[in-house]
Amino acid sequence: xxxxxxxxAITVLFHYVGHKSxxxxxxxxxSTSPDSALKNRLSFPLGAAVKIRHLRENTVYRNTLxxxxxxxxxxxxxxxxxLQPNRNVYRWTNADYIVEFANKNNIRIHxxxxxxxxxxxxxVLKYKxxxxxxxxxxxxxxxxxxxxxxxxxxxWDVVNEVFDDDGKLxxxxxxxxxxxxxxxxxxxxxxxxxxxxxxxxxxxxQEYSMKKRHAIANMVASFKKRGIPIDGIGLQMHTRVGxxxxxxxxxxxxxxxxxxxxxxxxxxxxxRSKKTNIxxxxxxxxxxxxxxYNLIFKTYNTIPAKQRFGxxxxxxxxxxxxxxxxxxxxxxxxxxxxxxxxxxxYRAILKGxx
Ligand code: G3I
Numbered sequence: 246x247x248x249x250x251x252x253x254a255i256t257v258l259f260h261y262v263g264h265k266s267x268x269x270x271x272x273x274x275x276s277t278s279p280d281s282a283l284k285n286r287l288s289f290p291l292g293a294a295v296k297i298r299h300l301r302e303n304t305v306y307r308n309t310l311x312x313x314x315x316x317x318x319x320x321x322x323x324x325x326x327x328l329q330p331n332r333n334v335y336r337w338t339n340a341d342y343i344v345e346f347a348n349k350n351n352i353r354i355h356x357x358x359x360x361x362x363x364x365x366x367x368x369v370l371k372y373k374x375x376x377x378x379x380x381x382x383x384x385x386x387x388x389x390x391x392x393x394x395x396x397x398x399x400x401w402d403v404v405n406e407v408f409d410d411d412g413k414l415x416x417x418x419x420x421x422x423x424x425x426x427x428x429x430x431x432x433x434x435x436x437x438x439x440x441x442x443x444x445x446x447x448x449x450x451q452e453y454s455m456k457k458r459h460a461i462a463n464m465v466a467s468f469k470k471r472g473i474p475i476d477g478i479g480l481q482m483h484t485r486v487g488x489x490x491x492x493x494x495x496x497x498x499x500x501x502x503x504x505x506x507x508x509x510x511x512x513x514x515x516x517r518s519k520k521t522n523i524x525x526x527x528x529x530x531x532x533x534x535x536x537x538y539n540l541i542f543k544t545y546n547t548i549p550a551k552q553r554f555g556x557x558x559x560x561x562x563x564x565x566x567x568x569x570x571x572x573x574x575x576x577x578x579x580x581x582x583x584x585x586x587x588x589x590x591y592r593a594i595l596k597g598x599x
Pocket of ligand 1: 320321324364405481
């Protein structure tokens with residue numbers, strides 16, 4: 246009996262000390278029960294980018310997804326390099342696992358990404374010299390993937406990140422070989438397979454680059470004029486606590502004017518200043534981060550309901566954020582902390598909804 250008491254005491258002490266030693270002095274409430282979850286209070290889906298390994302192996306991760314989110318995006322499992330690692334050899338297992346988890350838990354799954362000039366398997370680079378073959382590789386990849394997930398994945402980032410911050414098209418080998426109209430052809434290839442899927446253009450930096458946000462708006466106008474299908478725009482919003490309210494409003498306001506659905510598709514609010522390497526989340530930064538999350542949700546809520554596709558955070562918690570490596574923390578950008586507990590930002594959004 247004595248041993249049990251000692252064990253419990255040590256466990257409690259360890260937990261308390263362990264808790265304090267990570268520099269977070271804010272008392273976290275335990276994770277919410279599903280009915281009080283933030284997702285049930287929003288007028289749009291709340292999503293997270295999902296890591297396949299965590300989904301397979303981590304129960305807290307799975308439960309947080311089930312309780313706190315109603316939309317998910319595969320962080321990497323639906324990229325070209327993941328789905329077609331070798332020419333005409335498709336690997337569906339991980340992506341199918343994520344789609345099945347989503348369907349089983351009545352969670353929306355958003356497809357990411359049919360074409361991105363990055364994250365392509367090495368074998369594609371071999372064909373960058375031959376335009377006809379490269380076009381065919383692109384078309385068959387888009388159509389094979391859309392066919393495979395047809396009816397289960399009802400929205401896609403068709404094209405990702407083809408503009409530079411100056412609003413000009415990035416000079417990638419895809420652009421050089423296939424010409425600027427290849428971007429519109431990606432949307433046409435996707436529409437030819439699935440007449441109902443929502444087709445998005447996804448990019449970062451609309452909150453800090455006026456030229457980029459106008460380039461995207463102009464592309465949308467040009468697509469409409471030429472009858473090229475597009476239904477939505479993804480604003481990734483990999484942003485930081487210093488971002489100004491004016492910039493958030495400009496990004497959302499300008500792109501909402503296109504009339505398309507807007508998806509804040511990869512939201513994270515870094516509390517790390519450019520200078521610091523090792524980082525501790527102090528109270529004031531936690532508070533600034535909470536204010537900015539609340540601002541983004543409130544601003545997003547002002548666009549017409551039919552345009553609110555949803556807000557997706559890029560990963561689930563600070564523990565699985567792409568910015569941190571295994572057990573080494575450089576940043577704390579998300580709504581849940583490294584033990585999957587709601588942070589001040591989560592509570593600030595809830596309060597902002599009252
Ligand atoms: O799966 C391989 C593994 O087999 C290999 O051993 C390992 C070592 O190289 O690499 C693993 O692949 C890595 C993959 O993440 C899965 O962990 C890639 O190298 C790595 O480049 C990839 O990074 C991802 C990055 O996109 C590039 O695809 C990040 O996790 C992901 O968070 C990031 O997400 C992007 C969005 O898709 C688009 N918007 C920007 C955002 C952040 O860059």
